[in-house]
Amino acid sequence: MRAKRPTLVITFPTTTAALGWEKECIEKGVPGRLIPVPVTITADCGLAWAMPPQERGRLAELEGLEGLAYSALMEMDL
Amino acid sequence: MIYLNNAATTLQKPPCVARAVVEAMEGQGSCGRGGHTSELSAARTVFHTRQALARLFAFPHPERVVFTANATQALNTALWGLLNPGDHVIATDWDHNSVLRPLHALARERGVKVDYLSADRQGRLEYDRLEGLLLPSTKLLVGTHASNLTGNLLDVERMAAFAKQHGLIFLLDAAQTAGSTPISMETMGVHLLAFTGHKGLMGPQGTGGLCVAPGVELRPLLSGGTGVRSFEEDQPAEYPEHLEAGTLNGHGLAGLGAAVDFILETGVEAIHAHELALTERFVRGLRDIPGVTLYGHFSGDRAPVVALNLEGWDPASAADELSMQYDIAVRPGIHCAPRIHRALGTQDTGCLRFSFGWYTTDEDIDAALSALKEMAQ
Structure with a gap:
């Protein structure tokens, strides 16, 4: 079993929204990657964005971007 | 072969299209159905194609670019998703059976009322009659952007202004x-x-879509798996999943994305200018051939489609002669457009349709003219 570590998980209403989020993160150099939504989360979309919690401040760079929507943001051990 | 049947499908595609399809088939999984690299690859491809199309159509809502198998499914999605018993629709004599047949079925099954903006003997739509067709229950105005028979372009500005003035939804085919x-x-x-993806967009067959402006809500034509909100019994309300049930044609959409990239790089304006120049060359050449009857009107902008008949030839025989003697592909018949044929008076014979594309050359046009000249003798 892999060791768990604190992760900031962001969920999305649709797959398209998840992909839009990934594109912006890549363009802005915000670290993270798309993962299958953890089973403990009741999510809308099957994909979630996982990133180190210490990088949370970087999310400010994505605020206000048109068409960029997420459903929930939570910290958990993954 | 000289392929002049581009209004049916573009046979010649940019080489990047087939490459993209093959690459997708060799390494792409299913969009929205998992988080492995293969599935993410599919999701990224579909996302890219959505964005590219939104850019092409200057539509700032890529999530509302909904993929379908073709234009027919897109039109059915719009018509069946929008219209309720008692609603009234104004369509046109130019419309294809992809619009006419769903409207006929909606009239029969839901009591939707349909009226048609008429075309005159030259195929011109009689826009002055629009006001007279309006009812208190009119909900939708639908028109094809270009007649698939005459190539004439719809006066979109006038139609849109009419729709706006009367609070109608405007569906453009x-x-x-x-x-x-x-x-x-x-x-x-x-x-x-x-x-549709496989004509002017030069993508694979089996691709198409519907762009749905915010504020227009449609009932889903299909319900089923979306990869999201799996415990909900109803189709999710969010776009595009609201109108996309089942596995998408990810391989085809990979090809379509490559095709749209090619078009965006080349420029729609450049493509349009090339095709218009080909059409003008063809029409100029036809004037030197005796016994040619042209249909539609030829002033101003148009799509690269020319319908004609050649004296002494029925259209099917003429198409067969062009195929067998000259290896030229055209399309005879009614072209799934019965109302415009009735307006033109060609319902008993049909027409011979020549249609050009980005890969059509001046030499192709000249070869077709030469063949018609020989046949006219």
Whole structure:
């Protein structure tokens, strides 16, 4: 079993929204990657964005971007 | 072979299209159905194609570019999703059976009322009659951007202004124009835009879509798996999943994305200018051939489609002669457009349709003219 570590998980209403989020993160150099939504989360979309919690401040760079929507943001051990 | 049947499908595609399809088939999984690299690859491809199409149509809502198998499914999605018993629709004599047949079924099954903006003997739509067709229950105005028979372009500005003035939803069927004629959904005042991927967009068959402007809500034509909100019994309300049930044609959409990239790089305006020049060359040449009857009107902008008949030849025999003696592909018949044939008076014979594309050359046009000249003798 892999060791768990604190992760900031962001969920999305649709797959398209998840992909839009990934594109912006890549363009802005915000670290993270798309993962299958953890089973403990009741999510809308099957994909979630996982990133180190210490990088949370970087999310400010994505605020206000048109068409960029997420459903929930939570910290958990993954 | 000289392929002049581009209004049916573009046979010649940019080489990047087939490459993209093959690459997708060799390494791409299913969009929205997992988080492995293979599935993410599919999701990224589909996302890219959505964005590219939104850019092409100047539509700032890529999540509302909904993929379908073709323009027919897109039009059915719009019509069945929008219209309720008692609603009234204004369509046109130019419309294809992809619009006419769903409207006929909606009239029969839901009591939807349909009226048609008539075309005159030259195939010109009689826009002055629009006001007279309006009812208190009119909900939708639908028109094809270009007649698939005459190539004449709809007066979109006038139709959109009429729709706006009366609070109607405006559905534009861009089957013959997407990719080859500039389209801006916002500028043109279009609420619903239906397109196919395999004609002017030069993508694979089995691709198409519907752009749904915010504020226009449609009931899903299909319900099923989306990869999201799996415990909900109803189709999710969010777009595009609201109108996309089942596995998408990810391989085809990979090809379509490559095709749209090619078009965006080349420029729709450049493609349109090339095809218009070919059409003008063809029509100029036809004037030197005796016994040619042209249909539609030939002033101003148009799609690269020319319908004609040649004296002494029925259209099917003429098409067969062009195929067998000259290896030229054209399409005879009624072209799934019965109302415009009735307007033109060609319902008993049909027409011979020549249609050009980005890969058509001046030499192709000259060869077709030469063949017709020989046949006319």
